[in-house]
Amino acid sequence: MTKEETSERKKLEQQRRSEGRLPPGQSLTVKWPVLHNGEVPCTDLPNWDFRVDGLVENPARLTWDEFNRLPQTEVQCDMHCVTQWSRFDNRFQGVLFTEVMKLVTPKPEARFAIVRGEHDFTANLPLDDLMRPTTIFAFRHDGETLSPEHGYPLRLIVPHLYLWKSVKWVRGFDLAAADAPGYWEEHGYHMRGDPWKEQRFDTD
């Protein structure tokens, strides 16, 4: 980064901080870093499916074409990563979580979800967090198809929680009555992960 870029970034960071948009312990990034465990999967769309299972009256399975036919919208949001970067004003295009929930009838005791990605990656989230109107299954970022390393063909985005909850290469979710740790939560990360409360590790 040049000196000018650094001072420009610092200025923007100060501005976001004063607007109350930069959570504690975070700094601003303009680039979009890539972080995940394991290899970027190679997706075969004809064999791709999206499943909703667990505590639902009627489990759902959608093919790629069926998922694409669900109503789509755009969410503008900031992203906060536990590795201390925040990226502002992202536009994600896709299907809201609430839209997918219209396809199933959750049982009354369903309060949590385990979201599943390729290679058995999972993240646990309270259903209330997923039901926010900004939680989206995204196909595109800023109008462009998601790149493979950011989650192509489909990625969950939960803007108000740390980004490890935003499962890349997402393939579905299971509803549950009790909270159970997902992949990073098994490795010491927080069960909820609210950046405004700095819920980084299970000890926070």
Ligand SMILES: Nc1nc2c(c(=O)[nH]1)N[C@H]1C(S)=C(S)[C@@H](COP(=O)(O)O)O[C@H]1N2
């Ligand atoms: N399927 C899957 N999704 C994942 C991960 C992963 O290992 N596998 N890592 C998470 C973590 S720890 C982070 S910080 C974000 C990073 O997203 P980015 O690479 O698009 O910045 O993806 C999250 N989603």
Ligand SMILES: [Mo]
């Ligand atoms: Mo992460």
